[in-house]
Amino acid sequence: MSGSMSTPRILPAHLHAFAPGSSAHNTVRIMGIISTVSGDQATLTCLNDAVTILLNRDSHLSVGSMYEVVGKVVNIEGGHGLGLRVLSSTEWPRNEQGQLPDLKLYEAVVDSTHRYKSIFYDDGEAGTDTGH
Amino acid sequence: MALTMLDYGYNNKYSTSYGANGATDGGGFVAGEPQSSPAGGKGGYGKDTVRPVTIKQIIDAQQPHPDADFRADGEPFVQVTFVGQIRSISTQPTNITYKVDDGTGIVEVKQWIDGDANPDKMDVEPNKPRLVEDGYCRVWGRLKAFNNKRHIGAHIIRPITDYNEIFYHLLEATAVHLFFTRGPPPSAQSNGQKTGAANGVGESRQEFATAGDSALPNVSPLARRVFNTLKNTPQSNEGLHVQMIASQMGMPVSDVYKGAEELLAIGIIFTTVDDNTWAVLEA
Numbered sequence: 001m002s003g004s005m006s007t008p009r010i011l012p013a014h015l016h017a018f019a020p021g022s023s024a025h026n027t028v029r030i031m032g033i034i035s036t037v038s039g040d041q042a043t044l045t046c047l048n049d050a051v052t053i054l055l056n057r058d059s060h061l062s063v064g065s066m067y068e069v070v071g072k073v074v075n076i077e078g079g080h081g082l083g084l085r086v087l088s089s090t091e092w093p094r095n096e097q098g099q100l101p102d103l104k105l106y107e108a109v110v111d112s113t114h115r116y117k118s119i120f121y122d123d124g125e126a127g128t129d130t131g132h
Numbered sequence: 133m134a135l136t137m138l139d140y141g142y143n144n145k146y147s148t149s150y151g152a153n154g155a156t157d158g159g160g161f162v163a164g165e166p167q168s169s170p171a172g173g174k175g176g177y178g179k180d181t182v183r184p185v186t187i188k189q190i191i192d193a194q195q196p197h198p199d200a201d202f203r204a205d206g207e208p209f210v211q212v213t214f215v216g217q218i219r220s221i222s223t224q225p226t227n228i229t230y231k232v233d234d235g236t237g238i239v240e241v242k243q244w245i246d247g248d249a250n251p252d253k254m255d256v257e258p259n260k261p262r263l264v265e266d267g268y269c270r271v272w273g274r275l276k277a278f279n280n281k282r283h284i285g286a287h288i289i290r291p292i293t294d295y296n297e298i299f300y301h302l303l304e305a306t307a308v309h310l311f312f313t314r315g316p317p318p319s320a321q322s323n324g325q326k327t328g329a330a331n332g333v334g335e336s337r338q339e340f341a342t343a344g345d346s347a348l349p350n351v352s353p354l355a356r357r358v359f360n361t362l363k364n365t366p367q368s369n370e371g372l373h374v375q376m377i378a379s380q381m382g383m384p385v386s387d388v389y390k391g392a393e394e395l396l397a398i399g400i401i402f403t404t405v406d407d408n409t410w411a412v413l414e415a
Contacts, residue, residue, distance in 0.1 A: 005238050
């Protein structure tokens with residue numbers, strides 16, 4: 001039951017593990033800063049990597065802001081690799097000191113959620129489980 | 133002299149307070165028993181201690197029979213804390229129900245409305261962050277089961293303002309999960325009450341890595357030292373005699389026996405040529 005409702009946290013490098021066909025479970029959660037928006041596509045940058053986001057009509061993402069995006073991993077039309085179709089997006093604001101949330105910390109969280117998977121996601125879900 | 137008296141005063145107070153507790157509770161922890169309490173600072177985690185969890189842990193928690201405490205990682209718990217995104221808010225006559233999603237699952241959180249409280253309380257501080265749909269919140273509450281459906285009865289639910297708290301919580305929940313499944317990190321053992329969660333992120337990750345490497349479960353610092361001596365002293369396949377270990381460690385033979393007993397009980401060392409000679413069971 002929890003399986004259908006969980007959305008594994010990933011980094012852009014993990015996208016392939018949740019690609020259509022390779023996993024029954026391809027709704028994921030990713031964080032980053034929007035670096036470009038053009039038409040119905042945007043680029044979300046997380047540390048030194050990026051992912052293409054396919055926007056829906058309700059998503060209003062602004063360049064330079066940080067978002068958490070829940071989306072489905074899809075093949076981008078025209079053979080442009082994998083992307084993420086937005087299901088929901090939430091802006092993560094700056095704290096009282098004016099700092100954005102720390103993406104290095106996000107990286108540590110992603111690492112720990114895949115390493116100690118049993119308390120985060122069901123076994124049937126794909127990912128970068130390093131076998132613990 | 134002054135020191136001795138102080139010590140005595142402290143001990144006296146200690147046993148009195150536990151004695152009084154024992155009388156009202158009708159049992160439990162009595163003075164003179166500390167030796168037999170579980171090793172490794174486990175006593176600091178009573179089931180009423182607030183436990184940081186993921187929502188998946190709440191959904192997966194086992195309840196041996198109705199009315200029994202829920203368990204996660206084999207450890208009973210009642211009070212929990214977690215963070216998540218509010219997916220919906222529905223206001224009922226008696227409570228407000230929030231659906232909270234932390235990426236590992238979704239759970240309903242109910243906050244009962246206090247009839248005597250001023251309903252306009254929220255408006256007193258208009259600039260205070262509020263609980264809104266799609267916003268993140270921190271919940272403290274009690275896990276309850278009603279008609280086979282689980283929900284959290286919230287004591288406190290507040291909006292999150294520094295979103296790093298979300299990362300912090302997920303790492304803290306992991307640290308506590310590892311504490312219960314693999315035992316405390318080595319430094320926590322020697323310091324008694326210190327927990328991994330109290331350290332910086334990088335530091336505690338390192339500690340857990342070493343705790344995992346040595347594969348030593350929850351044992352006393354004494355047993356840990358005996359184990360390390362047995363493991364690191366050159367020896368034949370007959371292992372080491374108790375006298376050898378004692379002189380190696382510069383400790384009385386009786387202490388070595390105590391440590392070895394613990395290690396024998398959990399089956400990570402074994403007796404070889406006689407009852408006083410042990411070797412490490414290699415995995």
